[in-house]
Amino acid sequence: MIKHLRSAADLDAATATLILDTAAEMAALSGREVKKLPALRGRTVVNLFYEDSTRTRISFEAAAKRLSADVINFSAKGSSVSKGESLKDTALTLQAMGADAVVIRHSASGAPHRLAGWVDGSVVNAGDGTHEHPTQALLDAYTMRSRLGRLDGLRVAIVGDVLHSRVARSNVLLLTTLGAQVTVVGPPTLIPLDVAAALSSRTRVSYDLDAVLPDSDVVMMLRVQTERMQDSYFPSAREYSRRYGLDMPRMKKLPEHAIVMHPGPMNRGMEIAPEVADSPRSTIVEQVANGVSVRMAVLYLLLGGK
Amino acid sequence: MAYLLKDVSILGGSPTDLAIVDGVIAGDAPEGAEVIDATGLVALPGLVDVHTHLREPGREDAETVETGSRAAALGGYTAVCAMANTSPVADTAGVVEQVWRLGREAGLVDVQPIGAVTIGLAGKQLAELGAMASSAANVRIFSDDGFCVADPRLMRRALEYVKAFDGVIAQHAEEPRLTEGAQMHEGEVSTRLGLTGWPAVAEEAIIARDVLLAEHVGSRLHVCHVSTAGSVEVLRQAKARGVRVTAEVTPHHLLLTDELAAGYDPVFKVNPPLRTRSDVEALRQALLDGVIDVVATDHAPHAVQDKECEWAYARPGMLGLETALPIVLSVFGEKWDLIADRMSIAPARIAGLTGHGGDLSAGTPANLTLVDPSARRVVDPAELASRSRNTPYAGMTLPGRIVATFLRGEATVLDGKAVK
Numbered sequence: 001m002i003k004h005l006r007s008a009a010d011l012d013a014a015t016a017t018l019i020l021d022t023a024a025e026m027a028a029l030s031g032r033e034v035k036k037l038p039a040l041r042g043r044t045v046v047n048l049f050y051e052d053s054t055r056t057r058i059s060f061e062a063a064a065k066r067l068s069a070d071v072i073n074f075s076a077k078g079s080s081v082s083k084g085e086s087l088k089d090t091a092l093t094l095q096a097m098g099a100d101a102v103v104i105r106h107s108a109s110g111a112p113h114r115l116a117g118w119v120d121g122s123v124v125n126a127g128d129g130t131h132e133h134p135t136q137a138l139l140d141a142y143t144m145r146s147r148l149g150r151l152d153g154l155r156v157a158i159v160g161d162v163l164h165s166r167v168a169r170s171n172v173l174l175l176t177t178l179g180a181q182v183t184v185v186g187p188p189t190l191i192p193l194d195v196a197a198a199l200s201s202r203t204r205v206s207y208d209l210d211a212v213l214p215d216s217d218v219v220m221m222l223r224v225q226t227e228r229m230q231d232s233y234f235p236s237a238r239e240y241s242r243r244y245g246l247d248m249p250r251m252k253k254l255p256e257h258a259i260v261m262h263p264g265p266m267n268r269g270m271e272i273a274p275e276v277a278d279s280p281r282s283t284i285v286e287q288v289a290n291g292v293s294v295r296m297a298v299l300y301l302l303l304g305g306k
Numbered sequence: 307m308a309y310l311l312k313d314v315s316i317l318g319g320s321p322t323d324l325a326i327v328d329g330v331i332a333g334d335a336p337e338g339a340e341v342i343d344a345t346g347l348v349a350l351p352g353l354v355d356v357h358t359h360l361r362e363p364g365r366e367d368a369e370t371v372e373t374g375s376r377a378a379a380l381g382g383y384t385a386v387c388a389m390a391n392t393s394p395v396a397d398t399a400g401v402v403e404q405v406w407r408l409g410r411e412a413g414l415v416d417v418q419p420i421g422a423v424t425i426g427l428a429g430k431q432l433a434e435l436g437a438m439a440s441s442a443a444n445v446r447i448f449s450d451d452g453f454c455v456a457d458p459r460l461m462r463r464a465l466e467y468v469k470a471f472d473g474v475i476a477q478h479a480e481e482p483r484l485t486e487g488a489q490m491h492e493g494e495v496s497t498r499l500g501l502t503g504w505p506a507v508a509e510e511a512i513i514a515r516d517v518l519l520a521e522h523v524g525s526r527l528h529v530c531h532v533s534t535a536g537s538v539e540v541l542r543q544a545k546a547r548g549v550r551v552t553a554e555v556t557p558h559h560l561l562l563t564d565e566l567a568a569g570y571d572p573v574f575k576v577n578p579p580l581r582t583r584s585d586v587e588a589l590r591q592a593l594l595d596g597v598i599d600v601v602a603t604d605h606a607p608h609a610v611q612d613k614e615c616e617w618a619y620a621r622p623g624m625l626g627l628e629t630a631l632p633i634v635l636s637v638f639g640e641k642w643d644l645i646a647d648r649m650s651i652a653p654a655r656i657a658g659l660t661g662h663g664g665d666l667s668a669g670t671p672a673n674l675t676l677v678d679p680s681a682r683r684v685v686d687p688a689e690l691a692s693r694s695r696n697t698p699y700a701g702m703t704l705p706g707r708i709v710a711t712f713l714r715g716e717a718t719v720l721d722g723k724a725v726k
């Protein structure tokens with residue numbers, strides 16, 4: 001088993017599949033009366049969150065607690081090099097506390113890589129800057145597999161601000177590792193020029209959402225921050241949603257079986273219409289539930305739980 | 307003090323004796339001259355760096371004029387040009403004279419201050435360039451390095467103004483609007499790492515503009531740390547047209563690539579950023595062709611806390627003085643004439659440092675360095691004379707060892723150790 005989960009690229013197909021299979025077992029166990037497993041009793045998991053993300057933190061916290069781990073929430077919001085303790089000093093503190101795993105969310109890309117050099121425990125990336133969010137990709141893959149029965153050969157469209165999206169990066173890496181065919185879709189300003197060369201040769205690029213939808217089994221809508229307008233990535237929220245938003249008429253272009261995903265939090269009316277978000281094709285609520293099972297599996301496997 | 311260098315190879319030539327008497331190269335050594343067995347050693351004119359950050363005044367925790375001078379001497383240098391981005395900025399006669407005086411006091415290399423182009427490096431208003439030129443520091447190179455003189459009208463005026471005293475503007479070519487938030491070279495690796503890209507065109511666009519401005523007003527332009535293949539092509543065309551432009555490349559841009567960012571260790575963060583393999587190849591060819599005139603270190607010491615942190619929060623820059631010659635040797639081999647020209651003669655000419663970059667003939671100032679090309683050294687950050695440790699070459703085995711350096715006939719380095 002790998003020691004850290006810093007990037008979805010840390011996972012080969014066998015390891016990723018093991019995590020998904022383990023998550024399925026965790027989900028089955030969680031469904032039973034006794035919600036706590038003794039697997040990580042006596043182990044310490046630290047949630048080190050430099051960015052506000054209550055939903056991700058709660059998901060990791062629930063996962064660790066269901067495995068009977070001791071959980072320490074270390075909120076370092078607002079910290080930067082200029083104020084507060086440095087990441088290295090914090091790492092040394094966590095090291096002294098005997099953290100077996102550190103779950104880190106940070107606004108700087110690569111912070112989990114740096115942290116892994118300073119602590120002995122496992123490091124789990126819970127989102128770093130515009131780099132990656134590998135457990136989100138795992139829960140997305142888990143959701144696709146449970147809805148559609150497979151990942152190999154699945155056609156997945158990832159739509160929106162791929163340039164700034166850690167969810168997109170991790171999903172492209174993980175899904176292509178697991179045999180899916182990924183198409184990233186968005187305005188050219190928000191699609192990195194060399195995305196296929198950088199991430200996976202099984203990645204296609206399209207600037208035309210309508211053309212991609214009929215051939216998609218999964219469409220994943222990314223959150224688009226309206227601030228991007230000020231940087232001229234697109235002219236207006238209205239034009240963005242007209243060209244790249246998923247509304248009801250567009251959803252009808254999808255094949256019958258196709259599902260709609262969103263990592264949240266959503267901008268309803270921007271990248272996704274409310275009726276689409278709330279439709280039976282939408283997996284958005286399931287994604288949240290699956291998040292706990294997947295994170296249980298990750299912590300269990302990384303820490304070698306028994 | 308007189309020295310007799312026995313059986314030294316001048317620029318790779320056959321072994322001969324070289325005498326140093328009263329600060330100059332002499333025909334014969336007097337009785338009692340200190341004899342140095344220079345068998346197997348190559349004599350080069352003392353190296354000259356047109357781009358060094360000495361950090362004093364302001365960041366003496368990272369480097370001082372003295373520690374930087376010592377690092378320079380150990381690297382084979384006899385003169386370095388100290389960049390203006392200190393605190394306070396070297397934008398007045400007072401500050402440049404202070405740096406110049408600190409250099410004299412250290413007495414290990416000639417420290418030639420570079421003056422800021424604009425007040426506070428703010429890019430708004432010209433600093434008193436004439437006052438710095440006529441100060442004791444005798445400033446001839448002006449640069450806002452760290453920042454680009456981005457305003458085209460201000461750049462034009464600066465280029466014109468310094469003609470009065472044969473000055474040159476050294477441009478840090480970086481269109482700031484194209485590099486907002488930039489962390490590394492824009493390309494495959496930045497896409498994979500989720501780090502904001504620094505596109506090659508941000509450098510090339512400024513160089514293209516500036517060679518046209520220099521051509522228009524008939525001024526000299528020097529381009530700092532050229533890093534892309536596209537920049538090389540712009541310079542090649544400008545030189546072919548007769549534009550008075552010179553350019554430098556750093557040792558790290560001749561060797562390292564953006565792939566090194568993969569571990570997010572900020573020791574590899576530098577501005578301009580490490581580029582791709584094809585850029586590296588183009589830069590090497592440009593240095594061989596003379597499209598790029600000089601190797602300059604962009605020696606940029608940083609305190610530990612400014613590098614032991616997240617990539618995005620780290621300050622850009624790498625140490626260079628003590629490893630420059632070994633890097634150039636490892637890239638180009640023992641091309642001594644090329645090395646002497648690109649690391650001593652041409653930089654001395656650009657900086658107007660008469661007395662440096664000589665040909666080691668009798669009667670010329672004894673500014674020279676002795677290299678053992680057969681020696682190999684593993685770079686150990688802890689052994690560096692610089693006050694900082696941010697070398698990207700830690701653990702690498704590099705060829706060439708500086709055995710001795712002489713500044714106007716006085717040894718600054720002997721047996722590979724600084725004399726003071």
Ligand SMILES: [Zn+2]
Nearest residue numbers: 451452478530
């Ligand atoms: Zn610069």
